[in-house]
Amino acid sequence: MAKNQVQQRNLEKRKRQEEKLQKKEKELKKAVKETKNLKSNHKKGSPFLDLFKKEKKRYTIEDTIPYKKMYRNGICYVGEGKYNKLIKYEDINYQLALEEDRDLIFNQFAGFLNSFDSTTELQLSFVNQVGRIKEMENAITIPDKGDDFDEIREEFREMLKDQLSKGNNGLKKSKYIIVSTRADTYEQAKPVLERIEIDVLSNLKSMEVRAETLIGIERLKLLHDMLNPDKVFDYDGQGLEDRDTRKLIMPSTFKFTSPKYMQMGNYICALSHFQILASELSDRFLSEIISIEDNMYISFHIHAIDQVDAIKMIKRKNTDLQKMMIEEQKKAVRAGYDMDIIPSDLNVYGNDIKNLLTDLQSRDERMFYVTFTIMNLSKNKEKLENTIAQISSICNRNNCALKRLDHQQEQGFMSILPLGVNKIEIKRQLTSSSTAVFMPFTTEELFMSSNTSLYYGLNSLSHNLIMADRKKLKNPNGLILGTPGSGKSFAAKREMANAILVTDDDVIITDPEGEYGSLVKQFNGEVIKISAKSKDYLNPLDINMNYGDGDAPLKDKANFIMSMLELVVGGSGLTAAEKSVIDRCLPKIYKDYFENPIPENMPILSDLYTLLQEQEESVGRKLATEMEIYVTGSLNVFNNRSNVDLNKKLICFNIKELGNQLKKIGMLVIQDQVWNKVSSNRGANRATRYYIDEFHLLLKDQQTAQYSVEIWKRFRKWGGVPTGITQNVKDLLGSAEIENIFDNTDFVLMLNQASGDREILAKKLKISPFQLNYITNSNAGEGLLFFGNTIVPFVDKFPKDTILYQKMTTKPEEVEQKNE
Incomplete structure (x- = not known):
């Protein structure tokens, strides 16, 4: 009986299945019939034609460039209600920072990154182009001036071009940010993009990143x-908004015949994407790739x-x-195991998700x-x-993978252009911190x-x-520091020569070792030898009507004369009575000159000496006695009117043979x-x-130190650019006035340093351990x-087969060879 019941139920079940299949068959037949009717209507010109007709479109080269319109102000419409702007930014020091x-x-x-919401799309674009030397050459052009140095200018131009080409093979690196938003019309998109632009520029400025928004012609x-690496863009921007500008920028051909390659003009191209597999990435990953x-x-x-x-x-x-974990626990129970024994990866993923949820909810992270x-x-x-193999190696080293975009070369190409268009559906979800690991900054x-920019070598x-103009700095005062043989004198000479060739600036040198005479003569300058034996004279009482601030020239001159006399009396300082007597005498000795400013009326030290002797107070006669050796004695080299040409563009004061007794006074004079020169200039x-x-x-010495600090503080307002050069950094840093010098110095060219000096400089200038490597051995x-705020590691391999090098070198073996 029971057997019959089972058979009966099986028969009923089979019957229901057959009925279900018959129903499906009827539905299928009905659908087929409807399809045939639709096909028939389609042939007769049915209104349903457009629903089934496959669009046939002739694709052109322009269609591969995914934008519709470029506006003059730089806004670009890429279709589907999407508009964007492009901001070009410069690098900052990240890899070398503390x-x-x-x-x-x-x-x-x-x-x-967190400042962008879901309504704004962001694209970071990095463009490395080889062969754009011509554009950079235009920036280093040194025009001829029709003087005696045009031949050297030609040599210097060629040297810069050679440095440019061999240094980086003409590689031009640019970095951009593209911000996109959606709007129904251009008028609606414009104020939104302007607000986003202001926010982006403000955020970049807070990171000390210089940036600017490109206008339409610059974006084109x-x-x-990018599309024509070998061609020059010559469109002037006329009628930009009234034409299809894609015709102006497109290459001769696009070919997408291979799954792994595309052809763009004469170039073979390959598009790839980065597959991020690593749980943690180095913040140097992106910079390693960009540096290729x-x-x-x-x-x-x-x-x-x-x-x-x-x-x-x-x-x-x-x-x-959690569902998966429960299922695993059930399996464990059924198998007779402890329910807490579950696959380890589920535990790891569980902890990761909990941490991620905490980051999103309470740690200001975004996705x-x-x-x-x-x-x-x-x-x-x-x-x-x-x-590609080199890039793949970098990816593998960072536990990532470089995958070719097979059969998606065109979509990849559209996504690579700085237009804010992404046609690649391969996306990875990352948090703010994980995204920030792809740090877009390397070295400034x-x-x-x-x-008027001068050459300082190549970025290491x-x-x-490296081309820079110190006069653009807030404070152009400078220091050149380095151990013997590190190239500090050569660096100074290179800057001097470059300034003479490029600018109209006057150059003055204090030369304690007689190293600069050859260079000065090369440029028709004046070498003034100051010594007890020399017939070149400088009058310490020289003055001009613009001396000092110009309002009271004698008042500023009095400060110098008192500083000089403090050295004369042994550096012990002048008493108030002595200062009063000197201040009384100075107007008298300058009276004739101010009434008739001719060279013959300029006073000299003996005039002051005589007047001091005539004073009633004993301090006057005491001062005169202390001055006597510098007036009528053996050290009377400065008791003469100036007989040298101080109007030359290049002047060198050679004090190599100036004795120790006169050196301090000589440097002060x-x-x-x-x-005087700065005042007149x-x-x-x-x-x-x-x-x-x-x-x-x-x-x-206190007197010369204070006078130097005055120069460092006040020269900038007068168009003066002072530069201190020294190898004895410890002595320099040991000065009580060094803080004032450093506080008023925005230019420091630092070469190899001794270990003790490095530690002090690192602390004073906040040099990172990475940066210290560049001044260590x-x-x-x-x-x-x-x-200024820029720190750049540099290398200057100046060509030795140039006229300038032969005039600038101070290496004994090269100087000897030159003189043979």
Whole structure:
């Protein structure tokens, strides 16, 4: 009986299944019939035609460039209601900064990413272009002036071009930020993008990043140069908004015939994406890739996920994980195991998700969709594959993978252009901190395209040319520091020569070792030998109507004369009575000159000496007695009217043979002559560069030290650019006045340093351990350049087969060879 019941139930079940299949069959037949009717209507011109007709479109080269319109102000419309702006930014020192500074920059960049909400899309674009030497050559042009030095200018131009080409193979690196938003019309998008632009520039400024927004013609030039690496963009911007500008920038051909390659004009290109597998990444990962010296375009698309949606998504994943853990626990119980024994990866994922949820809810973290793509291009396929292999090696070393975009080359190409368009669906979810690891900053460049910029070598990290104009600094005062043989004198001479060739500045040198005479003669300068035997004379009482601040020249001159007389009386200082007597005498000895300012009326020391003797007070006669050796005695070298040409563009004061008794006074007198020169040049709106070798000697004595500090404090207002040169850094740093010198110095060229000096300088100038490597046992011409807030490691391998090198070198073997 029971058997019959089972059979009956099976029959009923089979019957129901058959009925279900018959129903499905009827539905299928009905659908087929309807499809046939639709096909019939389609042939007869049915209104349903558009629903089934496959669109046939002829694709052109322009269609691969994914934008619709470029506006003159730089806003670009890429279609589907999406508009964007492009901001170009310059690099800052990150890799070489102190650890606490790197942490600050990292947190600031993470905060910068957090400032974007889900309505704004962000793209970071990195463009490395080889062969754009011509544009950089235009920035280093030194025009001829029709004087005796045009031949040297030609040599210097060729040297700069040679340094440019061999230094980085003409590699031009640029970095951009593209911000996109969606709007129904251009009028609605414009104020939104302007607000975003202000926020981005403000955030970058807080990180001390210089940035500017590109206008339409500049964006077109960038796109043109990326699409046509060998061509020059010559569009002037006329009618920009009224034409399809894609025709102006497109290459001759696009070919997407291979799954792994595309062709763009004469270049073979390969598009790839980065697969991030590592749980942790180094903040040097991106910089390692960007540092490769080859043509490549890198794009980093970042889109913020709404915070509420991100938290919900993580909670869902947490719930799914908990379900999986419960299932694993059930399996364990059924198998007779302890329910706490579950796969270790579930435990790890569970902890990761909990930490992630905590980060999102209470640690100011955001979630982003990130797509990281790269385009390599070359005329040679083998070279292209070598570069890709190099990048792949960097990825493997960082536990990531470089994957080719097979059959997606065109989509990858559209995504790589700095247009805010992402056609690649491969996205990775990352938090703010994880995204900030792709630090877009490496090392700061120093290339000022001003026509008065001077050459300082090549950036040791990027190999880019260093060109800068000290006069653009808030305080152009400078120091050149280095051990013997490190190249400090050569660096000073190179800057002097460059300034003479490029600028109209006057150059004055204090030369304690007689090292600069050859260079000065090369440029038709005046070498003034100051010694007891010399017939070249400087009058310490020289004055001009613009001396000092110009309002009271005699008042400023009195300060110098008193400083000089303090040295005369042994450096013990003048009493109040002595100062009063001197102050009484000075107007009298200058009276004739101020009434009739001719050279014959300029007073000399013997005039002051005689007048002091005539004073009623004994202090006057005492001062005269102490001055006697400098007036009528054996040290009377400064008791003469000046008989040298102080109007030359280049003047060198050679004090090598000036005895120890006169050296301090001599250096003080020279500084006063510099004041005279700067005062007269100020009226002519001409800068005066003043170089002081063995600068530490001036800071040893109170009088010369105080006078030097005055120069460092006041020269800038008058167009003066002083530079101290020394190898005795310990003596320099031991001066009581060094703080004032450093506080008023924005330019420091630092070469190899002794270990004791390095420690002091590192503390005083906040030099990181990474930066210290560049001044530790470094070769001649290598070191660090401090230019305002910019710190650049440099190397200067000046060609030895040039006229300038032969005139500048101080190496004994080369000087001897030159004189043979």
